[in-house]
Amino acid sequence: MNSLNIEYCAKCGRCNEVCPSYKVFLNESYSPRGRVRLISALKNKELSETDLLRRRLLSCLLCGSCLVCPVGISIPEYIYETRANMNKALNLYPFKFFSLHPDLFFSVLKTISPLLKFFKRYQLKKLSYFRIEKEKNSLKIYSKPLAKGRFAIFFGCSTNYMLPSLKQSLISLLNKLGYEVLIPKQHCCGAPLFSAGFKKEAVALLEKNLKIYNSFSIDGVLTPCPTCAHTIGELYKNYVGENIKVMNLSKVLEDSFELKSSQEAIFHISCHMKNYVKDDLNLSKLLKNSGFLIKLEDGCCGFAGLFSFLFERESIDILNKKVLKYKNVDMLITSCPNCLLQFKFVLRKNVLHYVEIFNENLRKE
Numbered sequence: 001m002n003s004l005n006i007e008y009c010a011k012c013g014r015c016n017e018v019c020p021s022y023k024v025f026l027n028e029s030y031s032p033r034g035r036v037r038l039i040s041a042l043k044n045k046e047l048s049e050t051d052l053l054r055r056r057l058l059s060c061l062l063c064g065s066c067l068v069c070p071v072g073i074s075i076p077e078y079i080y081e082t083r084a085n086m087n088k089a090l091n092l093y094p095f096k097f098f099s100l101h102p103d104l105f106f107s108v109l110k111t112i113s114p115l116l117k118f119f120k121r122y123q124l125k126k127l128s129y130f131r132i133e134k135e136k137n138s139l140k141i142y143s144k145p146l147a148k149g150r151f152a153i154f155f156g157c158s159t160n161y162m163l164p165s166l167k168q169s170l171i172s173l174l175n176k177l178g179y180e181v182l183i184p185k186q187h188c189c190g191a192p193l194f195s196a197g198f199k200k201e202a203v204a205l206l207e208k209n210l211k212i213y214n215s216f217s218i219d220g221v222l223t224p225c226p227t228c229a230h231t232i233g234e235l236y237k238n239y240v241g242e243n244i245k246v247m248n249l250s251k252v253l254e255d256s257f258e259l260k261s262s263q264e265a266i267f268h269i270s271c272h273m274k275n276y277v278k279d280d281l282n283l284s285k286l287l288k289n290s291g292f293l294i295k296l297e298d299g300c301c302g303f304a305g306l307f308s309f310l311f312e313r314e315s316i317d318i319l320n321k322k323v324l325k326y327k328n329v330d331m332l333i334t335s336c337p338n339c340l341l342q343f344k345f346v347l348r349k350n351v352l353h354y355v356e357i358f359n360e361n362l363r364k365e
């Protein structure tokens with residue numbers, strides 16, 4: 001861990017000001033500063049592990065907003081570590097199953113998808129709106145004569161199974177820019193396992209992913225999902241000392257990119273994009289330079305994987321606040337496939353990922 005010891009917390013509350021879960025629970029024990037205090041008490045054996053304590057620690061979205069801590073404490077790192085040592089309630093096991101067997105998980109979902117709209121759970125209802133796509137999970141190469149370079153893609157599960165147009169857009173954009181594209185066998189990045197505290201299984205999965213991506217001669221890996229980018233490009237190193245070399249798309253685009261558009265749009269920056277990947281300003285510059293009248297917005301969409309299933313009411317509250325802001329815009333550009341699914345289900349209009357925007361406009365050029 002790189003983070004400073006939590007015992008140095010100055011209790012300044014800077015982290016509370018930016019925490020989406022604190023804003024919705026309005027309770028100090030559901031705030032980053034409160035969680036620091038709870039983790040410290042747990043470590044010092046002043047508190048024992050109870051259901052209530054687990055609930056408070058599971059209510060963190062791992063969004064990284066609290067990385068603004070002036071002392072340098074990384075609360076998400078402590079949350080990962082503490083969850084890994086906690087007892088696992090039964091409701092965490094579906095996340096383990098999903099992360100280890102996404103093919104099987106989405107096959108089941110596809111089979112029962114006509115019934116999903118009758119479920120009360122919001123996230124299941126949401127899945128009924130999107131077509132689940134399944135194709136053979138094997139190595140694919142989209143070659144390009146006289147290629148400038150070669151990139152591998154890590155789609156992430158949401159894109160891989162639910163957003164076929166985003167998949168095609170990324171492949172097509174890279175091909176148009178003159179790169180050969182390689183799509184290795186796709187697995188989950190392991191974020192749901194880390195998030196639910198299944199560390200042993202997460203490490204086995206990340207070793208599998210590292211082996212796959214290290215076996216190719218490539219210039220780097222691109223992913224449309226900032227949560228995957230953070231997991232495979234940063235988090236892996238904390239556990240096995242090695243990352244997958246993830247590239248920011250703005251770097252790939254900067255020399256060759258030229259668009260013509262004057263459309264107004266909101267560019268919604270996801271938490272992982274803003275707090276970990278940090279490609280948001282470069283991407284928005286590319287959009288603005290090309291004529292898009294972009295308004296930047298950040299803040300949680302309410303999904304955060306585990307959080308939206310365990311804390312459904314609070315997740316919907318967070319989403320609704322964003323929807324109020326976005327409901328009248330003609331176009332919403334997202335920087336994350338999971339935010340895209342959240343907003344598309346509610347807004348039912350022009351919600352696109354920035355990769356789709358870049359690909360679409362480059363084609364027109």
Ligand code: SF4
Pocket residue numbers: 008009010011012013014015016032033036068069070071072073
């Ligand atoms: S910002 Fe850092 S020092 Fe301040 S309360 Fe939060 S964890 Fe403690």
Ligand code: SF4
Pocket residue numbers: 018019020021022031032035059060061062063064065066067075076
């Ligand atoms: S990671 Fe996000 S939700 Fe968790 S404590 Fe920090 S700001 Fe709050």
